[in-house]
Amino acid sequence: MLVGELGPGPQLAMRIVHRMAEIQGARRLLDIEAAHIDSALYMGDATLEFAERLAGMGAKVTVLSTLNVSGVDEAGWRRWAVPPDWAEKARRQMLAYQAMGCIPTWTCAPYQTEYRPRFGQQIAWGESNAIVFANSVIGARTERYPDLLDICAAITGRVPAVGLHMDENRAGEILLRLRQVPRRVQEHDTFYPVLGHLMGKLAAESVPVVEGLEVAPNEDQLKALGAAAASSGTVGLYHLVGITPEAPTLAEAFHGNAPAHTVEVDMDSLRASWRELSTADGAALDMVVLGSPHFSLDEFRRLAPMLEGRHRHPGVRFLVTSSRAMAGLAERAGFMEPLRAFGGEVTLDTCILTT
Numbered sequence: 001m002l003v004g005e006l007g008p009g010p011q012l013a014m015r016i017v018h019r020m021a022e023i024q025g026a027r028r029l030l031d032i033e034a035a036h037i038d039s040a041l042y043m044g045d046a047t048l049e050f051a052e053r054l055a056g057m058g059a060k061v062t063v064l065s066t067l068n069v070s071g072v073d074e075a076g077w078r079r080w081a082v083p084p085d086w087a088e089k090a091r092r093q094m095l096a097y098q099a100m101g102c103i104p105t106w107t108c109a110p111y112q113t114e115y116r117p118r119f120g121q122q123i124a125w126g127e128s129n130a131i132v133f134a135n136s137v138i139g140a141r142t143e144r145y146p147d148l149l150d151i152c153a154a155i156t157g158r159v160p161a162v163g164l165h166m167d168e169n170r171a172g173e174i175l176l177r178l179r180q181v182p183r184r185v186q187e188h189d190t191f192y193p194v195l196g197h198l199m200g201k202l203a204a205e206s207v208p209v210v211e212g213l214e215v216a217p218n219e220d221q222l223k224a225l226g227a228a229a230a231s232s233g234t235v236g237l238y239h240l241v242g243i244t245p246e247a248p249t250l251a252e253a254f255h256g257n258a259p260a261h262t263v264e265v266d267m268d269s270l271r272a273s274w275r276e277l278s279t280a281d282g283a284a285l286d287m288v289v290l291g292s293p294h295f296s297l298d299e300f301r302r303l304a305p306m307l308e309g310r311h312r313h314p315g316v317r318f319l320v321t322s323s324r325a326m327a328g329l330a331e332r333a334g335f336m337e338p339l340r341a342f343g344g345e346v347t348l349d350t351c352i353l354t355t
Contacts, residue, residue, distance in 0.1 A: 001014040001156060002014045002015065002018060007057065007058050007059075008057040008058070009054055009055075009057035009058045009059025009060075009155065010059060010155055010156065012053075012054065012057065012059070012152075013054070013059060013151070013152040013155035013156050014152075014155075014156045014158070016148070016149065016152045017029070017149070017152050017153060017156050017158055017159065017160070020149060020160055021160035021162075024160050024162045024163075025162070026160035026161050026162045027161065028161045029158040029159060029160060029161060030122055030158065030159050030160070030161045030165055031122065031157060031158060032063055032122045032123055032124050032153060032157055032158065032159055033063055033064070033117075033121050033122060033123060034063050034064045034065070034066075034115070034117055034121065034123045034124075034125075035061065035063055035064070035065040035066075035123065035124045035125065035145075035150060035151075035153055035154035036065070036066045036067075036068060036110050036123070036124075036125040036126055036127060036130055036150070037065055037066070037067050037068060037097060037102055037126060037150050037151050037154060038068040038126025038127045038145070038146075038147050038150055039051065039097070039126065039147040039148050039150055039151050040067045040068060040069075040070055040093060040094060040097045040102070040106075041068065041069055041070060041071055041093075041147075041354060042070070042071030042072075042086075042089055042090035042093045042094075043071075043147075045089070047093060047147070047148075048089050048092060048093045048096070050148060051093050051096035051097060051151075052092065052093075052096045054096070054100060054151065054155070055096040055097075055099045055100050059100055059155050060100055060101045060155065061100055061101040061102055061151075061154040061155055062154070062155060062156065062157040063154055063157050064103070064115060065100075065101065065102045065103060065151075065154040066102065066103050066105040066107075066110045066113070066115050067094075067097055067098075067102050067103060067104055067105050067106055068106075068107070068108055068110075068126060068127045068130070069106060069107065069108050069294075069349065069350045069351045069354065070090060070093070070094045070106050070349050070350055071086075071087075071089075071090030071093065071094075071350065071354075072086075072087045072090045072091065072349065072350055073347045073348050073349045073350050074091065074094065074106075074348075074349050075348070075349075076347060076348070079345070079347075094106075097151070100151070100154075100155070102151075102154070103115065105323060105324075105325065106323060106324060106348065106349040106350070107294050107322075107323035107324075107325070107326075108127050108129060108130060108292075108293045108294050108351060109129070109130065109133075109223065109293045109294040109296065109323065109326075110125075110127075110130055111130060111133050111134060111137070111138060112219070112223075112294075112296050112297075112323075112326065113323070113325050114325075116138065117134055117138055117140040118138070118140065119138060119139040119140065119245055120139060120140070120141065121140045121141065122140075122141050122142075122159075122165060123140050123141065123142045124142055124143070124145050124150055124153035124154065124159050125142040125145060125150070126145045126146065126147060126150040128144065128227070128230035128231065128234075128236075129223065129226055129227035129230055129293045130293075131143075131144050131145070131230070131236050132226035132227070132229060132230045132235055132236055132237065132238065133222065133223060133226050135164055135170075135236055135237040136222070136226055136237050136238045136239065136240075136244050137219070137222050137226070137244060137245075138245070139244075139245040139246055141164060141165050141170075142164060142165070142236075143159070143160075143162065143163040143164050143165060143236070144163075144164075144234065144236045145159075163236075164236055164237055168255075169207075170207065170237060170246065170255075171207065171253075171254055171255035171257060172207050172208070172209035172239050172247070172253045172254040172255075172259065173203075173206040173207045173208070173209075173254075173259065173260050174202060174203050174206050174207070174208050174209070174259060174260055174261055174262075174263065175208075175209050175211060175250075175254075175259035175261070175262040175263070176198075176199060176202065176208055176209065176210045176211070176262075176263050176265050177211050177212055177262060177263070177264055177265065178210065178211065178212030178213065178265050178266075179212065179264045179265065179266045180266055180267065181212070181265065181266065181267060181270065183214045183215060185267070185270075186213060186214055186215045187215050189220075189221060189224070190274075191221075191270075192217060192221040192222070192224040192225040192228070193224045193225065193227070193228040193277065194228075194270055194273045194274050194277065195210070195225060195228075195265070195270065195273070196224060196225040196226065196227065196228025196229040196232070197228045197229070197231070197232045197273050197276065197277055198232075198265065198269060198270065198272075198273040199225070199228075199229045199232075199233070199235065199238065200228060200229035200230065200231060200232030200233030200234075200235050201232045201233060201273075202233075202263055203229065203233050203235050203238075204233045204234065204235075205233065205234040205235070205236075206235075206260070207235075207237050207238065207239070208229070208235065208238045208239070209238070209239045209240075209241060209247065209250070209253045209254065209259070210238065210239070210240050210241065210265075211241045211250055212241075212265075213240055213241070213242070213243060216243060217240075217243065218298075219296070219298075220296055220298060220299055223293055223296075225238075226238065227292075227293050239253040241253055284315070285313075285315075285316050286315070286316065286317065287316065287317045287318075287319065288316060288317070288318050288319070289319045289320075289321065289352050290303070290319070290320045290321070291319075291320045291321035291322050292321060292351060292352070292353055294321060294322045294323050294326065294351075295320050295321065295322040295326060296322075296326055297326050297329045297330055297333070297335075300320075300322075300326065300327075300329075300330035300333070300335040300336070300339075301330075301333065301335055303320070303335070303338075303339065304334075304335040304337075304338040304339065305338070307338045307339060307341070307342040307344070308338045308341075310342055311341075311342055311343055312342055312343040312344065317345070318342065318343060318344040318345065319344065319345050319346075319347060319352060320339065320344060320345070320346050320347070321346075321347045321348075321350070321351060321352055322346060322347075322348060323348065323349075324348050324349065327346055327348055
């Protein structure tokens, strides 16, 4: 592949993977079984040129490859202040990745689709919240793949044998011990992004371990925990003792080692984290957005009864962002009608935070 036997597209992709392995000091490459491509998001002419160049050179993915959010809601972008020229370039980039054989999932939560990886599977995923979920909740193995490198990994089916692909780098490093955090607090949805925000700030790029949870979080709570930790820090893997698959015990979470340091997490530290996330100044509300990461079917199910018999304020726009797959399931289950009656909107394919 590196010398061009499979054509110029795979050769270019392998040259990039090979160079990255050199930079990272990898002694070998690993085979992967799946990829999740963040590069499909149009960010300017350079990302479009790269995608169309690869596709034009005949490159095709060699492993199951799902697509992260695109630059536009393909069917509904005209509802927003999106310049037509920008939307057309975003559409071309979407088509280029599909031409290379990627599956048009258009979601930042691929773990909530039929293409969910399995425990121990070597994968190459982009998108920070997806990376930390795959590593932590599922126990699959991926590094934090940046844009452009992810599609090269998908084309070659190879990645550098470094980072979170390797056993030795998956051990816990910092211990967060919950102290006098009431069970009723732990059961509340807001606890998880607040804890995740604090966890990311404390851990930075290390592997945090949380001890002291008295409840088993649901999947959407774990999604929120990881997304927050990957935003305030660069957490790619966390362990919850007795909950996540690589941490049945505290000792196993740390691979038998002692924590580099321990932090007591109490209600005061959680309140401080909450205040950092709560920046509203009391001014009039213009918009409410749910679904970052993308709304799941269960979140649609829980939202529907909250909206029944109510209607949004005429000065406030209410938006839910999700994937085509989840929105389709929610429609069939009857969860969309209360949202429409409330005056809400659903945007698919993309992320309001980036587009």
